[in-house]
Amino acid sequence: MTIAAKANSVWEYANPKKFLATSERVLPFFWVTSALCVGIGLIWGFFFTPDDYKQGSTVKIIYLHVPSALMAINCWLMMLATSLIWLIRRHHVSALAARAAAPVGIVMTLIALATGAIWGQPMWGTWWAWDPRLTSFLILFLFYLGYVALWQAIDDPDTAADLTSILCLVGSVFAILSRYAVNFWNQGLHQGASVMRAGAITGTDTEEKVSNVFFYPLLFCIIGFVLLFIALVLYRTGTEIRARRMRALLARERVGG
Amino acid sequence: MIPDLGKYADTVLSAYAVSILLLIGLVVFSLLRGRKVRTQMEQVEQRVTRNG
Numbered sequence: 001m002t003i004a005a006k007a008n009s010v011w012e013y014a015n016p017k018k019f020l021a022t023s024e025r026v027l028p029f030f031w032v033t034s035a036l037c038v039g040i041g042l043i044w045g046f047f048f049t050p051d052d053y054k055q056g057s058t059v060k061i062i063y064l065h066v067p068s069a070l071m072a073i074n075c076w077l078m079m080l081a082t083s084l085i086w087l088i089r090r091h092h093v094s095a096l097a098a099r100a101a102a103p104v105g106i107v108m109t110l111i112a113l114a115t116g117a118i119w120g121q122p123m124w125g126t127w128w129a130w131d132p133r134l135t136s137f138l139i140l141f142l143f144y145l146g147y148v149a150l151w152q153a154i155d156d157p158d159t160a161a162d163l164t165s166i167l168c169l170v171g172s173v174f175a176i177l178s179r180y181a182v183n184f185w186n187q188g189l190h191q192g193a194s195v196m197r198a199g200a201i202t203g204t205d206t207e208e209k210v211s212n213v214f215f216y217p218l219l220f221c222i223i224g225f226v227l228l229f230i231a232l233v234l235y236r237t238g239t240e241i242r243a244r245r246m247r248a249l250l251a252r253e254r255v256g257g
Numbered sequence: 258m259i260p261d262l263g264k265y266a267d268t269v270l271s272a273y274a275v276s277i278l279l280l281i282g283l284v285v286f287s288l289l290r291g292r293k294v295r296t297q298m299e300q301v302e303q304r305v306t307r308n309g
Contacts, residue, residue, distance in 0.1 A: 046273070047260055057262040060269050064276040107283045111276045118272040122265060228280075232287055239291040246298040249305050256308075 014091035016241045023234040030231035037224030045217035052214075061119045062210070063218055067225035069112035069137070069178075075105035075229065076140065076168070076175035079147075083165035093237065095161035096244065098168065100236035102148050104229060109141040133190040136177040143171035157244065 013019045045063035052059035079101050085094035116134065117127040128134065147167055154160035210218070262269050 042273075051263070057260075057265045057269050060262075061272045064272060068276065103287075104283065107279050111279050114275050114279075115272045118268055118275070122268055228284075232283065235291055236287050239287070239294050242294050242298045246294065246301050249298075249301045253301075253305055253308070 011089075011091070014089070014093050016093055016245070019093050020238055020241060023238055027231060027234055030227050030234065034224050034227035034231050037220050037227060039224075041217045041220030041222075041224055044220065045214070049213055049217060055123060058119055058122060059214060061115050062214060063221045065112060065115040065119060066218060067221045068108045068115065070222060071225050071229050072105055072109040072112050072137070072140065073175050073179050074226075075101050075108060076144075076171060078233070079105070079168050080172045080175070083168040086161050087165050092157075092161075092244065093241065095157075095165070096240035097233060097237045098164070099151055099161075100240050101229075101233045102144055102151070104232045104236070106141070106144045106148065108225075108229075109137065109144055113137060113141060131190050133178065136174050140171065140174045140178050143167070143174055147171065157247075 013022065042063055046060055049060070051057045079098040082094040082098040082101075085091055086098070113134075116137075120129070121127050147164055150164050150167055151160050154163065
């Protein structure tokens with residue numbers, strides 16, 4: 001099979017039956033590995049890592065805060081990709097995948113905001129500040145709510161997919177800002193990247209990077225959250241496909257009298 | 258069993274409690290809705306097939 005033919009075979013999954021069959025086959029793997037990775041990461045981080053010399057035991061919040069914030073942003077980027085596929089190629093499965101991912105993104109953003117506020121209170125002396133990263137994250141959260149509300153508000157599924165895809169394109173600005181706000185505006189309380197920074201890992205910059213004692217369990221949590229996200233989106237997309245088919249059957253039944 | 262979290266025990270435990278509750282809630286809600294929709298779809302499919 002040529003590379004072009006292999007690339008084209010991706011579109012086979014636009015067929016709902018093929019998508020459901022494949023996702024049901026791979027889902028047990030994602031459920032089990034995500035539970036294992038999150039479990040190992042959280043137990044290792046909570047029970048077997050030392051306190052930070054500056055932040056004390058609050059450093060343990062990193063194992064929930066960083067993976068959830070990472071997934072909150074990447075979830076929106078996944079929705080952006082599937083929305084673009086819908087707008088360009090009109091594959092229903094891609095629009096339904098974006099719809100299925102949105103509540104997962106809401107929960108991830110909520111966890112990031114809540115753990116950030118809980119962590120910020122003793123460290124910064126405040127639950128909330130209108131800091132560039134915090135503010136762009138709050139706006140991203142509102143975009144998620146607006147996205148879900150828009151799907152609910154429109155009866156025709158194709159019109160809803162069109163409008164939510166446009167909203168997703170607009171909201172992507174805030175998804176990207178949430179990640180890079182601390183680089184664009186060198187102000188505010190939130191620190192810059194200290195985990196996933198290529199320069200710190202290769203040693204080409206001298207800024208502080210999170211210690212390996214905390215990094216390894218964090219890596220488990222990040223991988224676990226990614227796998228959990230995949231499991232949830234595959235499962236929820238299957239649910240959306242079935243709900244769509246059910247609506248179509250009911251509509252046919254009504255027309256048939 | 259719980260490690261000594263010092264003066265930040267409430268902070269750390271509340272962050273874990275909120276996050277784990279939200280995660281479990283998301284998974285349980287997704288599974289319950291998935292199961293419900295699957296059952297409903299099967300019923301509708303059977304009815305439509307029966308009625309031609």
